[in-house]
Amino acid sequence: MSTTVEPTRHPLHPRHPLTRSAAATGPSGPAAPVTRDPRPSRRHVLRAFGLGGATVVVAGTGALSCRVFDSGALSPGGGHAYDPWQQWREPLGLMGAVACAILAANPHNTQPWTFHVTDTAVDVLADPTRTIGTVDPLLREQHIGLGCALENLSLGCLARGLRPTITLLPDGVEGGRVAHVALVPTFPATSGLYDAIGRRHTDRGPYAGQPLTATELAALVNSTGLDGVSVHWVTEPSQKASLGQLLVDAATALTHDEQQSRDSFAWFTGTHDDVQRKRDGLTLDAQGLSPLMLSLGKLLPPYSRAAGDTFWVDQTLTVQTRTASAYGVITAAHAGDRFTQLAAGRLLQRIHLTATDRGLALQPMNQITERIDRERTTGASSTFGQHFAALLPIGSQPVLTFRVGHPTQDARPSPRRALADVLR
Numbered sequence: 347m348s349t350t351v352e353p354t355r356h357p358l359h360p361r362h363p364l365t366r367s368a369a370a371t372g373p374s375g376p377a378a379p380v381t382r383d384p385r386p387s388r389r390h391v392l393r394a395f396g397l398g399g400a401t402v403v404v405a406g407t408g409a410l411s412c413r414v415f416d417s418g419a420l421s422p423g424g425g426h427a428y429d430p431w432q433q434w435r436e437p438l439g440l441m442g443a444v445a446c447a448i449l450a451a452n453p454h455n456t457q458p459w460t461f462h463v464t465d466t467a468v469d470v471l472a473d474p475t476r477t478i479g480t481v482d483p484l485l486r487e488q489h490i491g492l493g494c495a496l497e498n499l500s501l502g503c504l505a506r507g508l509r510p511t512i513t514l515l516p517d518g519v520e521g522g523r524v525a526h527v528a529l530v531p532t533f534p535a536t537s538g539l540y541d542a543i544g545r546r547h548t549d550r551g552p553y554a555g556q557p558l559t560a561t562e563l564a565a566l567v568n569s570t571g572l573d574g575v576s577v578h579w580v581t582e583p584s585q586k587a588s589l590g591q592l593l594v595d596a597a598t599a600l601t602h603d604e605q606q607s608r609d610s611f612a613w614f615t616g617t618h619d620d621v622q623r624k625r626d627g628l629t630l631d632a633q634g635l636s637p638l639m640l641s642l643g644k645l646l647p648p649y650s651r652a653a654g655d656t657f658w659v660d661q662t663l664t665v666q667t668r669t670a671s672a673y674g675v676i677t678a679a680h681a682g683d684r685f686t687q688l689a690a691g692r693l694l695q696r697i698h699l700t701a702t703d704r705g706l707a708l709q710p711m712n713q714i715t716e717r718i719d720r721e722r723t724t725g726a727s728s729t730f731g732q733h734f735a736a737l738l739p740i741g742s743q744p745v746l747t748f749r750v751g752h753p754t755q756d757a758r759p760s761p762r763r764a765l766a767d768v769l770r
């Protein structure tokens with residue numbers, strides 16, 4: 347079956363590939379446990395980019411060398427937009443703790459936070475302008491991202507000799523402050539998790555095939571002090587295949603929902619200049635492509651939303667679900683509860699930092715819950731909710747989904763706004 351890739355456009359959006367029917371029954375078949383080399387073939391990536399052999403020949407002539415410079419193809423992860431990844435250990439006191447917080451995982455790299463710092467406390471606030479619209483209509487992911495920042499903030503405080511006491515939602519669920527963090531002096535304490543803050547990156551590339559044992563997975567989770575959240579691991583082959591297929595179906599459904607597709611694409615930062623100017627959003631650098639394919643992608647004409655959608659579904663089908671060693675689902679009795687979402691964010695960040703510390707790769711994959719929230723807010727019948735519930739323990743609701751595995755390459759950083767831009 348042929349794909350619907352537009353031949354002359356440039357995909358690149360992280361969240362994006364095939365039509366629903368092609369995704370479900372495409373040449374590679376449904377998502378399944380890894381049985382072959384997980385690395386995407388050159389042909390496969392070129393297809394995802396909507397390229398044929400002729401285009402590659404043109405790229406190889408050097409005729410597009412101006413665009414190499416323009417798009418920063420030679421310096422992935424370079425420029426001031428990435429400085430925060432080098433400077434987070436240096437600032438002292440609470441400013442240093444905020445420098446740690448801004449490196450946290452967050453939805454679509456919206457960085458939906460501001461911080462109010464005094465001598466003895468820091469308030470964490472949600473930035474209401476930094477949302478992904480219909481992709482996160484209930485602001486579930488925004489609050490998870492704020493929880494991730496809170497975890498890094500806490501580790502950054504401890505490393506600087508400040509013991510944090512965290513009060514969540516001190517003004518209530520409708521109030522402006524997500525958390526008030528009061529500090530008292532203590533002995534500085536670093537840890538493997540703290541040291542991993544600057545090395546943790548979302549890894550969207552292929553993972554190596556070897557499975558993770560139940561013991562290895564359990565060792566990633568420490569939910570001490572985090573009420574109401576736990577992790578359900580999906581490792582059994584048929585359950586993994588079902589969840590993988592649901593992820594592909596949800597990605598396809600999201601790309602077929604024009605408003606969700608538009609809202610998602612609005613946070614794609616395409617050119618090197620925009621990355622340096624805006625310092626947020628999803629970038630080509632962070633899509634898990636090999637160095638060769640990344641350089642090639644940067645040589646191509648500007649991407650389109652449609653091509654980006656195609657790229658995302660294709661990556662989900664042929665790379666991400668194919669090579670996941672295991673899926674983790676953070677679950678709770680009430681996924682819509684704000685306290686639960688903040689706790690889930692803290693837990694996700696802990697898990698990702700622990701995985702980084704142990705040399706493992708991790709990628710949040712949340713298209714299923716994004717479709718569940720979309721169905722709920724539009725009044726559509728609950729397709730994805732029912733299918734996901736069948737894969738989870740009775741009585742638990744999904745808050746956030748991720749995959750883990752052994753990396754096959756270094757994940758690249760995403761840009762971050764400067765410290766001065768997030769203080770109020």
Ligand SMILES: Cc1cc2nc3c(=O)[nH]c(=O)nc-3n(C[C@H](O)[C@H](O)[C@H](O)COP(=O)(O)O)c2cc1C
Nearest residue numbers: 451452453454455487490491547548710711712760
């Ligand atoms: C609540 C939440 C949901 C996310 N959902 C996805 C997702 O569905 N797919 C994906 O590739 N990354 C997802 N991410 C990862 C973010 O895109 C990533 O954290 C952000 O772009 C910053 O990059 P970094 O984690 O490498 O620093 C999610 C992160 C959070 C906190």
